[in-house]
Amino acid sequence: MSRRPRLHIFDLDGTLIRGSAAPVEISRQLGLLDEIGEVERDLIAGRIGPPEYAVRIHALWTDLTEAHVAAAFEAAPWLMGIREVWSEIRSRGDYCAVISLSPSFFVERLLGWGAHAAHGSRFPDLPFTRPVDPAGILSAAAKVEIAGRLCTGFGLRLDDCVAYGDSMSDAAIFAAVPTAVAVNADHHVAGLAGHTYVGGDLREAYELVRSAG
Numbered sequence: 001m002s003r004r005p006r007l008h009i010f011d012l013d014g015t016l017i018r019g020s021a022a023p024v025e026i027s028r029q030l031g032l033l034d035e036i037g038e039v040e041r042d043l044i045a046g047r048i049g050p051p052e053y054a055v056r057i058h059a060l061w062t063d064l065t066e067a068h069v070a071a072a073f074e075a076a077p078w079l080m081g082i083r084e085v086w087s088e089i090r091s092r093g094d095y096c097a098v099i100s101l102s103p104s105f106f107v108e109r110l111l112g113w114g115a116h117a118a119h120g121s122r123f124p125d126l127p128f129t130r131p132v133d134p135a136g137i138l139s140a141a142a143k144v145e146i147a148g149r150l151c152t153g154f155g156l157r158l159d160d161c162v163a164y165g166d167s168m169s170d171a172a173i174f175a176a177v178p179t180a181v182a183v184n185a186d187h188h189v190a191g192l193a194g195h196t197y198v199g200g201d202l203r204e205a206y207e208l209v210r211s212a213g
Helices: 022-029 033-044 050-060 066-075 082-091 104-113 140-154 168-176 202-210
Strands: 007-010 095-103 117-121 161-165 179-183 195-197
Touching (some): 007 140, 022 033, 022 050, 022 066, 022 095, 022 104, 066 104, 082 095, 082 104, 082 202, 095 104, 095 140, 104 117, 140 161, 140 168, 161 168, 179 202, 195 202
Parallel strands (some): 007 095, 095 117, 161 179, 179 195
């Protein structure tokens, strides 16, 4: 019996980027670490949700340019081995995707590293001249919806998926798929995953599930 392909779904903030997040790295380029820190704390504490978070970081980033985004992407503390893992996934006939609540203009840069798909929250084009449309801001539930659409496009089911994540925003996708890997995870999801990885190399996290399928 032939092996069914799998879709590997990766979170970005705290997962592929260890100990940080795309908005933090972008804000670092603008000299706004204190300001983004306050917004992040409000989000983590549940005082605001993703739409309010997006409005606030949009207001912080009035001077943001593509050059800042490129510099943030280059300087982010990425896990080692991302491109190698995605190359291995492709070579096995599997698929890999990134689904993140962070801005799509950052997330989509990972297509150049070998992801089949990359989805993030939709922000206006840079430099900002328009407000954020809350309808384009993703939620934890949206991760599952996007994963379902990707599965349809690849001819797969959610039962064919592996999810990698680190925090509460990954709880819904962890519950929706049969295999989940907690990567440098906090207490919200560490107990929800079948596999747990702490470290700095995605190749080691991937190895936990590679041999299983």
